[in-house]
């Protein structure tokens with residue numbers, strides 16, 4: 001018999017267009033986050049297909065079936081696992097089945113941690129977080145051979161003063177034909193947020209790109 005993963009489901013933490021995230025507890029009472037991809041919409045299938053195409057881990061996935069959503073869920077699980085094992089702070093992946101992903105809950109007592117977009121910190125704290133995020137981009141690139149591909153202030157949570165990268169279903173391997181383009185976009189998003197929105201002095205996109213990919 002399959003071991004029980006979820007003991008009790010609680011409320012919705014987030015209800016997006018593509019997925020819902022719930023707070024749940026394991027049979028032992030530990031907090032869990034359960035992300036459920038909503039199957040179907042054809043735009044969603046189209047938009048995610050480009051991240052699956054070119055990934056050797058996901059060849060031969062038919063475009064027009066719920067298979068694609070299952071592959072997408074499996075891809076997020078695998079990406080989380082690979083990132084976690086390389087030392088990048090992400091929610092620890094626990095289990096997946098079909099369109100359901102179970103992972104570590106980032107937050108306390110059913111209250112999720114805030115997103116980078118939602119916090120207000122001192123300049124020193126922000127710079128420390130910035131450096132950590134760049135370090136993670138570098139580990140992803142060098143060690144995990146992955147690019148997050150949707151990195152921004154909306155997909156980074158701040159938990160116990162530290163950044164936690166989330167929402168990694170679209171992350172691609174470096175052999176994906178658009179990997180470098182996605183990497184540049186991630187770096188641009190991060191630099192733009194810290195520089196333009198927070199007004200902090202951080203290195204340029206070019207400098208960071210060099211730092212990540214060489215030296």
Ligand SMILES: Nc1ncnc2c1ncn2[C@@H]1O[C@H](COP(=O)(O)OP(=O)(O)OP(=O)(O)O)[C@@H](O)[C@H]1O
Pocket residue numbers: 013014015016017018019021033035091103104105106107112113115154155166167168
């Ligand atoms: N492991 C987690 N622990 C706690 N909260 C989480 C966790 N993962 C995601 N969340 C919350 O759920 C929200 C949506 O998750 P995520 O970004 O992975 O999905 P999404 O498909 O991008 O949804 P959206 O379109 O709403 O951003 C996050 O912004 C965060 O608030």
Ligand SMILES: [Mg+2]
Pocket residue numbers: 154155167
């Ligand atoms: Mg998101």
